[in-house]
Amino acid sequence: MPKQKTHKGTKKRFRLTAKGKAKHRQAGTSHLAARMDQKRKRNLRGTTTTTDTNSKIVAKALCGNSY
Structure with a gap:
């Protein structure tokens, strides 16, 4: 069974907190x-x-990998 790949664009822009929220840099x-x-x-x-x-x-895009 193939595995879900990590979305590399999401990996570069987001990081998950301990409670599962996505932390990111502000735009602009x-x-x-x-x-x-x-x-x-x-x-x-x-x-x-x-x-x-x-x-x-x-x-879901990070597939459980918080970087």
Whole structure:
């Protein structure tokens, strides 16, 4: 029986927490930040978690491998 492969794009972008939530980097922080005001840049720092529905999809794509 073949095994489910890990989705490599998901592996690079998400990490599962102990309770199964998917942790990821905020969008819009890689470049073109000079035009943003300081408050927006400050609020985009750090990581955030996805919703429960998306966490299940991410966990399925990772196949039980949290990197």
